Amino acid sequence: MNRLRLATVWLGGCSGCHMSFLDLDEFLIDLAGQVDIVYSPFIDAKVYPEGVDAVLVEGAIANEEHQTLVRQVRSRTRTLISFGDCAVTGNITALRNRLGSALPVLTRVYQENGDLHAAIPAEAGILPPLLDRVTPVHAVVPVDFYIPGCPPPAARIRAVLEQLIASEPLHLEGREIKFG
Amino acid sequence: MTQRIVIDPVTRIEGHAKITIHLDDDGTVAGARFHVAEFRGFEVFCEGRPFWEMPGITARICGICPVSHLLASSKAGDALLSVTIPPAAAKLRRLMNLAQIVQSHALSFFHLSAPDLLLGMDSDPARRNIFGLIAAEPELARGGIRLRQFGQEIIEALGGRKIHPAWSVPGGVREALTAEHRERIRARVPEAKATVQAALARFKELLARFREEAETLGNFPTLFLALTGPDGSWEHYDGRICVTDAEGHIVADGLDPARYRDFLGEAVEPHSYLKSPYYLPLGYPGGIYRVGPLARLNVCARIGTPLADRELEEYRQRGGRTVNSSFWYHYARLIEILAAAESIEQLLDDPDLLGDGLRAHAGINLHEGVGVSEAPRGTLFHHYQVDDHGLIRKVNLIIATGQNNLAMNRTIAQIARHFVKSASIPEGILNRLEAGIRAFDPCLSCATHAVGTMPLHVQLVGPDGDVRDEVWRN
Numbered sequence: 001m002n003r004l005r006l007a008t009v010w011l012g013g014c015s016g017c018h019m020s021f022l023d024l025d026e027f028l029i030d031l032a033g034q035v036d037i038v039y040s041p042f043i044d045a046k047v048y049p050e051g052v053d054a055v056l057v058e059g060a061i062a063n064e065e066h067q068t069l070v071r072q073v074r075s076r077t078r079t080l081i082s083f084g085d086c087a088v089t090g091n092i093t094a095l096r097n098r099l100g101s102a103l104p105v106l107t108r109v110y111q112e113n114g115d116l117h118a119a120i121p122a123e124a125g126i127l128p129p130l131l132d133r134v135t136p137v138h139a140v141v142p143v144d145f146y147i148p149g150c151p152p153p154a155a156r157i158r159a160v161l162e163q164l165i166a167s168e169p170l171h172l173e174g175r176e177i178k179f180g
Numbered sequence: 181m182t183q184r185i186v187i188d189p190v191t192r193i194e195g196h197a198k199i200t201i202h203l204d205d206d207g208t209v210a211g212a213r214f215h216v217a218e219f220r221g222f223e224v225f226c227e228g229r230p231f232w233e234m235p236g237i238t239a240r241i242c243g244i245c246p247v248s249h250l251l252a253s254s255k256a257g258d259a260l261l262s263v264t265i266p267p268a269a270a271k272l273r274r275l276m277n278l279a280q281i282v283q284s285h286a287l288s289f290f291h292l293s294a295p296d297l298l299l300g301m302d303s304d305p306a307r308r309n310i311f312g313l314i315a316a317e318p319e320l321a322r323g324g325i326r327l328r329q330f331g332q333e334i335i336e337a338l339g340g341r342k343i344h345p346a347w348s349v350p351g352g353v354r355e356a357l358t359a360e361h362r363e364r365i366r367a368r369v370p371e372a373k374a375t376v377q378a379a380l381a382r383f384k385e386l387l388a389r390f391r392e393e394a395e396t397l398g399n400f401p402t403l404f405l406a407l408t409g410p411d412g413s414w415e416h417y418d419g420r421i422c423v424t425d426a427e428g429h430i431v432a433d434g435l436d437p438a439r440y441r442d443f444l445g446e447a448v449e450p451h452s453y454l455k456s457p458y459y460l461p462l463g464y465p466g467g468i469y470r471v472g473p474l475a476r477l478n479v480c481a482r483i484g485t486p487l488a489d490r491e492l493e494e495y496r497q498r499g500g501r502t503v504n505s506s507f508w509y510h511y512a513r514l515i516e517i518l519a520a521a522e523s524i525e526q527l528l529d530d531p532d533l534l535g536d537g538l539r540a541h542a543g544i545n546l547h548e549g550v551g552v553s554e555a556p557r558g559t560l561f562h563h564y565q566v567d568d569h570g571l572i573r574k575v576n577l578i579i580a581t582g583q584n585n586l587a588m589n590r591t592i593a594q595i596a597r598h599f600v601k602s603a604s605i606p607e608g609i610l611n612r613l614e615a616g617i618r619a620f621d622p623c624l625s626c627a628t629h630a631v632g633t634m635p636l637h638v639q640l641v642g643p644d645g646d647v648r649d650e651v652w653r654n
Contacts, residue, residue: 012220014625015194016243016343022291023342025329029322032311042291043309044191044611065217092240095225105221126186126198126215151243151343 004165005053007039009073011066012093012134013059016151017084021056023154034165050076054164056083060093061135065128074141081160085150085179087137094134102130145170148179182210183603190614192292192309194244195624199592199613207602212592214617216624223575231257231570232350238562239344242626244287247280247335248555250348251417252562255551257350259438260566262545266537269352274417275527276338276348277553281416281520282372283331284556285513288621289379290324293510296615297386302608323375330372334524337361352539362528369525373487376517380491383511390507396598397616398506398591401426403459403469404478407437407554412481414519416554422479423459423469428502437552440561440578457583471558471583472620473512478502485522491515506591509619544570555580557623581627584620591616
């Protein structure tokens with residue numbers, strides 16, 4: 001049986017969900033023996049590969065690059081999992097939405113500094129423009145499963161990984177679908 | 181005509197970043213830039229929120245160092261309340277900060293940088309990661325994973341969860357440490373010390389192999405800034421700010437962190453986006469300074485725990501009393517893990533730790549408060565202004581990694597100038613550019629809480645090595 005091809009991606013978040021993933025502790029050693037991590041901030045792959053079995057997507061969609069990347073991830077992955085409250089609901093990253101759009105958020109930062117000539121940086125192809133509205137992942141692509149939590153505890157992450165490895169249907173219930 | 185080479189993303193760091201290298205036709209490096217591609221806007225969307233919420237909200241700036249924000253935010257809250265928190269609360273907060281230093285530094289060394297250091301900068305990218313390390317160096321990898329776990333479990337014992345614990349609040353902390361948890365922590369200290377001492381031994385062996393990297397991955401003079409204790413000792417939670425220069429002279433000492441505006445400027449460029457902190461009396465950019473482990477070990481007189489002080493002495497014999505090589509951040513980080521483990525052990529025996537009284541209660545007594553602590557990556561400032569009801573009017577955050585951004589930019593320019601010979605850059609050289617950034621252990625989620633990029637200094641360097649042109653931009 002081929003090893004599961006697993007990926008993790010972080011978008012507009014704090015990386016706490018990935019830190020909770022690392023809280024798998026010595027199970028990471030077991031995981032290394034059972035799956036192939038083909039793309040992740042923890043490894044040096046620069047391009048999201050084809051033929052990914054499952055991906056954990058942390059973070060909300062906050063800029064154009066997140067949009068592009070998550071669409072690419074969706075097209076190259078069988079099971080896409082929204083990982084953590086920012087991906088599931090927008091959460092903290094979406095708190096800027098109450099300001100209406102990106103511009104007032106960006107310009108508010110400069111108005112406090114009297115001698116600053118406000119200029120929003122733009123380097124084509126490098127700095128992604130902010131979206132006016134931060135959204136959860138499922139606003140952009142269909143999502144196959146949700147792991148809530150801020151961050152999801154490691155035990156919850158492990159339960160889902162074990163289901164993926166065993167090719168079981170993904171399922172969380174009760175306390176395991178709490179936010180926060 | 182310049183050619184642009186892009187490293188995207190920079191991997192094995194916290195956060196989203198890219199590096200661009202600009203080359204002339206003849207392959208000369210015209211400049212190198214470090215771009216951070218994230219933005220959330222904490223300083224803006226926190227306006228109007230009750231200051232009591234700030235620890236919980238600002239914890240979510242970062243998943244590696246939420247404790248740093250929890251503590252700095254709580255201390256800003258303490259100032260708004262005008263309280264001195266009870267001794268048990270202060271010591272418990274210290275314990276959590278020490279635990280965070282252990283887990284964050286362990287992550288940086290074992291999970292993120294050890295693949296470069298132990299498997300090699302030029303090793304196969306497919307294996308050059310924590311999973312490859314688990315296969316190649318199982319004992320060391322397991323030790324590192326368990327060392328990070330040690331720190332995380334202390335945080336959980338105190339705060340109920342490992343990441344974003346809702347525990348430290350303005351006025352104190354919410355829960356005590358149980359005697360049972362104290363003993364469980366104590367039982368794990370010996371292994372923690374053994375793991376980091378083994379890592380130190382390995383690193384010292386590696387120093388000879390990485391001589392070129394130590395010379396060129398961010399080796400240049402800057403000031404150094406950190407909190408210190410009353411006798412100049414290593415300090416992570418309270419204390420006063422000390423600034424030293426590249427030769428080790430004290431430039432300023434005993435500075436009140438709450439008055440950071442008196443001595444720290446935030447440089448603004450005509451097209452600048454991110455303010456770039458600098459030491460005001462020396463102007464910009466001469467006032468460039470570094471923070472974090474390298475700075476703390478340069479600035480402190482001693483650490484104050486036996487094993488770490490012995491290591492510090494050897495570190496200084498090898499590197500000089502003041503070390504300017506950013507590669508040595510790795511070495512400094514390991515010594516700090518040892519210092520933290522020993523300090524945790526000492527603190528567990530402190531009778532105050534299990535004392536009563538975890539909260540000082542008060543209402544708003546001041547409309548402005550500053551909370552400062554040493555995050556793993558450097559000095560962190562939370563500055564809040566509130567109205568009569570305690571609703572936030574204004575937030576200013578000076579983040580550790582932000583204070584290192586000039587140095588990080590200078591680092592990749594240095595690496596590019598030294599290693600890049602043509603437009604065809606070997607993978608190992610691209611990795612060295614990234615490794616230069618990894619040495620700083622940047623926290624980019626933290627640094628870009630409010631803005632989307634870092635100020636950059638581009639130098640146009642001719643084939644003769646002369647700086648032809650210099651542009652400060654962002």
